[in-house]
Amino acid sequence: MTSLGTASADPGEVATGRLYVGETRDGSQVGLPVAVVNGAIEGKTLYLQAASDGDELNGVGVLQRLVPRLDPTEISGTILIVGIVNYHAFQVAEHRNPIDDTKMNRAYPGEEAGTTSERIAAATFEAAMRADLVVDLHQGSTSRMIDETRVRCGTRHRLHDECLELAKAFDCGTVLDKKGPDGQLARAAPDEGVPTIDPELGGAVGFDEESITIGVTGVRNVLRHYDFLEGEAPMDPQTRASSFDQYGAPAGGLVDFEPELGERVDRGETLFTVTDVFGTVKERVTADSTGIFWRTRRLPQVATGEYVCSVGTDIDSY
Template identity: 75%
Template sequence: MISLGSASAAPGEVDTGRLEVGETRDGTTVGLPCAVVNGASDGKTLYVQAASDGDELNGVGVIQRLFPQLDPADISGQILFVGIVNYHAFQVAQHRNPVDDTKMNRAYPGDENGTSSERIAAATFDVARRADLILDLHQGSTSQMIDEVRVRCGRHHRLHSECLRLAKTFGCGYVLDQKGPDGQLARAAPDEGVPTVDPELGGCVGWDEESIRKGVRGVHNVLRGYGFLDGSVETERQTRAKGFDQYGAPAGGLVRFEKHLGEQVSAGDVVFEVTDVFGGLKARVTADGSGIFWRSRRLPQVATGEYVCSVGTGIDTF
């Protein structure tokens, strides 16, 4: 028998429930939607969570589509799910937890006696530490971004090769291999000995069916690649970036991009232009070096110095 919150399942069973993480301002219990899939045979444990940033919904879409496909009779091991981590932000379609104005994926490993976000992080981290592998499903917020998997432990970490293997197995086609900020689950869990990656499934308002499809395929790849399910891993040639060049607007106006997501960029290429409302050119921005056009703002209007786009650098393939 395995349990997660109020969900409990014997071998060969599944169950859904709630993981209590505190109370709202009127005293109502806050329970994160959770589920367990207990395979009929012994094996590893995979932990999957989504929406630790409340407006990043593609991961929720992945779980919504994936979970009904899982037959415990076919599975070796256990799969643990927390479908919505940032409960308060999800309710109001915001990125940060509005109770404490915190980005949840900067709060790990959390504090069971701390702020709202720290308590939620502590509760989910206790679950995550039970696993052999962790997938923390994200997206590039509401900006536009390629589908990628992030390895955040740092290239000198003792678990780096295992995290990179997990990213390759997920198989989005792009990998960002760059040490992440303190407080990320993909930073904290490897320190506890658990290989963890952060799939960033595109970027959109609401959710994007193509990114969700890639996410479902990626989780299936992990299930097959690590022996939870029989079958082969479906991956393609993958491109890795080891960092970013970020570009801001040198003038206010309207952005016109000259590169598309996933397109090669060479030093000196025009990346974008800024025009006035009548189409008059105000600024032209060129690339500092070579890379891949990785991420861009969604709305065209910018103020001076405002973020516009990112180019992935330090590129190689495998």
């Protein structure tokens, strides 16, 4: 039998339950929704989690669609799942945990006796460390963004190649291979010897079905490549960026973008214009480097200096 929180499954079974991580202000228990998919045959362990940022919902959509389709009698190994990590932020549809104003994906590996976010991070990190592989499902918050997979351990890390292989198996088509900030699960888990990726499944307000479908396919690709399921992952070449150029608004007004998300842009090519409310162009911003048009703000109105968009740079293929 394999357990995660109150979910316990014998070989060939699926179970759901709660992983208790503290109490709310009225003394009620906080229980993260968890699932155990225990394959009929022994094998590796995969850990999946979603919504460590409370408004990044596409990962929850992936699990909602994926788990009912998993037949444990056809699986070798075990899948441990935490469906909603940032419980408090999810309840109010916010990015950060409102109890301690913390971005959960900066709290790993956590602290059992720490803040609310540190306690949740510690409990989910303990679950992740039971696995051979970790997939931490994210999205670009409510910005508009391409579908991509992030490798955050850094190119000099001893598990860099293993994390890249995991990203290639997931097969979003685009990879950001750039060392992430301290406190990210995709930084902390490789330090403990567990290859980890951080798929960023687009950006949306609510669910984006196209990105969710890419995520479901990506997890199934991972299950095939690492022999949880029969079959082979495509392992197609991925377009890789190792840096970003970020652009702010040189003037206030309304933003009009020239390229579409995911398109290649060349140095000197117009990225966006800022106009007044009557359409008069105030400023035109061009690309500093050749790259991929990666991410944009969702709302058109900007103040001077406000974030507008990002271009992925230092592009290659692997």
